[in-house]
Amino acid sequence: MAILVTGGAGYIGSHTCVELLNAGYKVIVVDNLSNSCETSLARVQEITGKELEFFKVDLLDKEALNFVFGKYDIEAVIHFAGLKAVGESCEIPLKYYQNNITGTLNLCEIMKKHEVKNLVFSSSATVYGEPKSVPVYEDFPLSATNPYGRSKLFIEEILQDLYKSDSSWNIALLRYFNPIGSHESGKIGEDPNGIPNNLLPFVAQVAVGKRAELSVFGDDYNTKDGTGIRDYIHVVDLSIGHLKAIKKLNSNPGIVAYNLGTGNGYSVFEIIEAYKKASQKEIPFKIIERRAGDIAISFANAEKAFNELDWKAERGIEEMCKDSWKWQSENPNGYDKS
Numbered sequence: 151m152a153i154l155v156t157g158g159a160g161y162i163g164s165h166t167c168v169e170l171l172n173a174g175y176k177v178i179v180v181d182n183l184s185n186s187c188e189t190s191l192a193r194v195q196e197i198t199g200k201e202l203e204f205f206k207v208d209l210l211d212k213e214a215l216n217f218v219f220g221k222y223d224i225e226a227v228i229h230f231a232g233l234k235a236v237g238e239s240c241e242i243p244l245k246y247y248q249n250n251i252t253g254t255l256n257l258c259e260i261m262k263k264h265e266v267k268n269l270v271f272s273s274s275a276t277v278y279g280e281p282k283s284v285p286v287y288e289d290f291p292l293s294a295t296n297p298y299g300r301s302k303l304f305i306e307e308i309l310q311d312l313y314k315s316d317s318s319w320n321i322a323l324l325r326y327f328n329p330i331g332s333h334e335s336g337k338i339g340e341d342p343n344g345i346p347n348n349l350l351p352f353v354a355q356v357a358v359g360k361r362a363e364l365s366v367f368g369d370d371y372n373t374k375d376g377t378g379i380r381d382y383i384h385v386v387d388l389s390i391g392h393l394k395a396i397k398k399l400n401s402n403p404g405i406v407a408y409n410l411g412t413g414n415g416y417s418v419f420e421i422i423e424a425y426k427k428a429s430q431k432e433i434p435f436k437i438i439e440r441r442a443g444d445i446a447i448s449f450a451n452a453e454k455a456f457n458e459l460d461w462k463a464e465r466g467i468e469e470m471c472k473d474s475w476k477w478q479s480e481n482p483n484g485y486d487k488s
């Protein structure tokens with residue numbers, strides 16, 4: 151039996167492939183490489199000493215997807231493939247809805263056709279909108295403030311409807327908090343195109359000298375030091391959460407949602423300090439105005455995943471920054487896609 155991983159060449163997907171291969175699964179990756187390259191998969195195989203199957207397939211191409219499902223005995227799908235830049239989603243919303251929602255609809259149709267009904271979906275803490283309090287629990291009200299977030303919310307609702315129509319589906323909605331860090335080997339990591347949108351890759355590029363300074367988006371929030379607070383989670387812990395979710399689906403739980411976070415919140419200033427320590431580099435920064443749509447504070451209550459998946463994030467902020475720095479310093483130009 152095999153696990154099909156959509157978007158497996160990307161940041162979280164490639165790390166999850168490592169954990170799947172190490173755990174002895176056969177892994178099939180489909181990815182259109184719109185935000186990744188095949189080098190990441192070569193590195194996954196290098197790290198694990200195991201092979202995976204790769205198909206350059208766009209989820210919008212149902213025929214190509216159907217071909218892959220026809221070729222293997224697939225036990226479950228982990229669905230990472232999607233576009234993820236919040237700002238870009240406001241500029242080109244139709245592309246985001248087309249890619250993320252139509253891609254997921256196509257995937258579910260082909261899964262149904264081939265009687266594959268176990269699905270792990272990459273959702274996001276963004277589906278909580280501006281949470282009424284912290285920590286954030288899975289039963290908090292859901293909302294979205296931008297097309298990217300709305301695509302995640304709509305997909306969650308589509309998957310709820312799918313399950314209502316046919317209870318033989320088992321679906322895990324994994325709501326990630328802020329994944330950072332890299333595999334300890336430093337061979338795979340986050341490799342954003344252009345200017346990074348997220349804090350960690352930006353900080354890493356300042357530390358390595360690719361960018362002059364970080365802009366801190368506001369220091370007047372009602373938080374301990376005025377900067378935004380998030381629940382950063384090591385990408386390897388996050389990846390392991392997917393293996394736990396696959397196991398859970400085998401017990402026929404129906405549709406279930408889990409927060410994957412550490413339960414700890416760190417401010418932007420605390421991240422800068424932790425990264426300085428890990429890299430032994432200066433991180434020059436300036437304070438600018440708040441970023442539109444940002445919330446002050448978000449961190450998870452992750453007890454449900456602990457109780458039901460037997461999963462807990464093990465790696466702390468020092469390890470996240472150390473591993474991120476190993477990847478960034480040894481691959482200053484990422485996978486060098488040019």
Ligand code: NAD
Binds near residue numbers: 159163180181234274
């Ligand atoms: P990523 O961009 O590195 O990986 C996504 C992969 O999907 C890429 O390799 C891309 O080429 C591929 N892809 C996109 N559209 C596709 C399509 N139509 N057909 C086939 N492949 C396609 O992103 P990531 O950080 O690894 O995120 C993975 C998933 O987790 C995404 O769905 C993202 O929205 C979600 N997520 C990410 C974060 C985060 O901070 N990284 C947080 C919460 C949720």
Ligand code: UDP
Binds near residue numbers: 349364418
């Ligand atoms: N942030 C920042 N400068 C940047 C990028 C992010 O100050 O260049 C802040 C942002 O305002 C937030 C935190 O860092 O408080 C995490 O932002 P990120 O975009 O990584 O995650 P998200 O806001 O989507 O949770």
